[in-house]
Amino acid sequence: MLFRVIDKNEVPSLVRGFAAHYEVVGPVERNGGFAFDEVGSDPSRLRVDYDTTLLPPKKYLFPPKAELFTYDTVNNEVKDIDIPVVPRVLFGLHSCDINAINRLDAVFMASDFPDPYYRAQREATMIVGIDCTPNDxxxxxxxxxxEVTQGYDLFLHDLGDRYLVSILSVTAAEILAVATSARPASPKDSIDFQEKARAFKNSFSSGPAVYELPILMDAFYNDGLWDELGDxxxxxxxxxxxxxxxxxxNMVDKLDAGGRSGARLRLWDSCCSPSFALVAGGHNFRPxxxxxxxxxxxxxxLGYLSKYGNTLCxxxxxxxxxxxxxISPRVVIQGLQHKAVQSDAAAQGEGGRS
Ligand code: SF4
Ligand code: SF4
Structure with missing residues (x-):
């Protein structure tokens, strides 16, 4: 990995450098919060100090709604839609969101059946990450x-008045070199980076341990915890x-009124939807x-972890x-751990009586 250092006031110039070749998307202020949106060559809209956005940047790789092909049932014809692929830079992504894209890459690109729509968008996308400040x-x-060690082109580590830039792609390195006065990292930059990284780790509130999670998920599969959450x-x-x-x-067909032509759409779906596991004949596997x-x-x-080696959160x-x-991952983890403690206490009680 190659490192360079830029001053913070060079970020607008870096954005303009990317904007000369790519559509630049980044966090902007909207309705009292933040959203990813096109910033064009106007870096003043970028809010690199954002905490999080309502929707993740996933929508640029895997859109909520995509028309895949149209068909004509009279002439028995199918026509693929050319989904526009825009060379794009996702600027200012936090580590969690880059790690999320890495999880999606594993599913859509590294599988036995790569998804051509996702792959086309992903291969045309560069990612510039940036340090964040955790909220509650x-x-x-x-x-x-x-932390993230792959899946980005540049990552900007905050050193106060400057950024230490991790570089993972030649194209991004060339744009950085032209658009800024990037310089090699000094020993002081390295020391400051380590101190900042330590402070960042300490800035999180403590949370539950997760190493036992897979076994707890299996052990409490039939536990009343799920009924409590379901209620x-x-x-x-x-x-x-x-x-x-x-x-x-989900795949949905949009037919014209006479059923003579139509289009096949791909729409985001959710396993929390009551109809997600509903099949022909009316049976619902998760009613x-x-x-x-x-x-x-x-x-x-558990499921994603068994296949890809990471949790899908x-x-x-x-x-x-x-x-x-x-209801949240932390609530579930804490609920399972509480059950484990109760179960241990009950087992010890029985052992004491025997
Ligand atoms: S499940 Fe995890 S990754 Fe998904 S929204 Fe919740 S916290 Fe984020
Ligand atoms: S957001 Fe909460 S209430 Fe809505 S489906 Fe998800 S877990 Fe259920």
Whole structure:
């Protein structure tokens, strides 16, 4: 990995350097919060000091709605839609969101059946990461996603009045060199970076340990915890809609009134939706909110982990903010650990009596 240092006041110049070749998307202020949006060549809209956004940057790689092809049932013809691929820079992503994109890459690009739509967008996208300041909803530190070592082109580490820039791509390095007066990192830059990294780790509030999570998920599969959470869940699907790692989708046909032509659409879907596991004939494999909440966390904490070696949660906290029923990964983890403590105490009590 190559490192350079730039002054903070060179960020606008770096944005303009990218904007000469790419559409630049980054965090901007909107409705009292922040959202990813095109900033064009006007870096003054960028708010690199944002805490989080309502929706993750996933929408630029995997849009909420995409028309894939049209068909004509009379002439028996199918026509692929050329989905526009815009060379784009996602500027100012935090570690959790880059780690989330790495999780999506594993599913959509590194699998036996790569997704051509996702791949086309991803290959045309550069990523510039930036350090963040955790808020009360952040728990990326539990999963180790408070750091990222791959999946970006540049990463800007905050050193106060300057950034230490980690460089992972030649194209981005060339733009950095032309647009800024990037200089080699000095020994003081390295020391400041280590001190900042230590302070960042210490800035998180402590959270539950997660190393036993997979076994707890199995041990308490039939526990009443899921009924308690299911009773609270509104099946609104907000948690999945804001999640940077959720990737379920539905295929829907939009037919004209006479059924002679139509289009096939891909839409974001959610395993918390009551109709998600509904199949032909009317059978629903997950008819209760409890079964759907359990499935959501099983996939995140166990299913994806078994296949790809990581949990499908990066601790971004978006679902925790969005859920009106106060259901979140941390609530589930704490609930399972509470059950484990109760179970241990009960076992010890029985051992004492025998
Ligand atoms: S867990 Fe919360 S956000 Fe998700 S579907 Fe249930 S109520 Fe909605
Ligand atoms: S499950 Fe919640 S905290 Fe985890 S990545 Fe998704 S939105 Fe973020």
């Amino acid at each position: 909803h952040c728990f990326c530190n539990l999963w180790g996603t408070d 609270r869940c509104l099946s609104c699907t907000a948690c999945s809609m804001v999640c940077p790692t959720c990737y379920c989708f 209760t909110a409890a079964s759907r909440v359990r499935n959501r966390f099983y996939h995140k904490f 990066t601790g971004c906290g978006r679902c925790e903010r969005a859920c009106k029923a106060h």
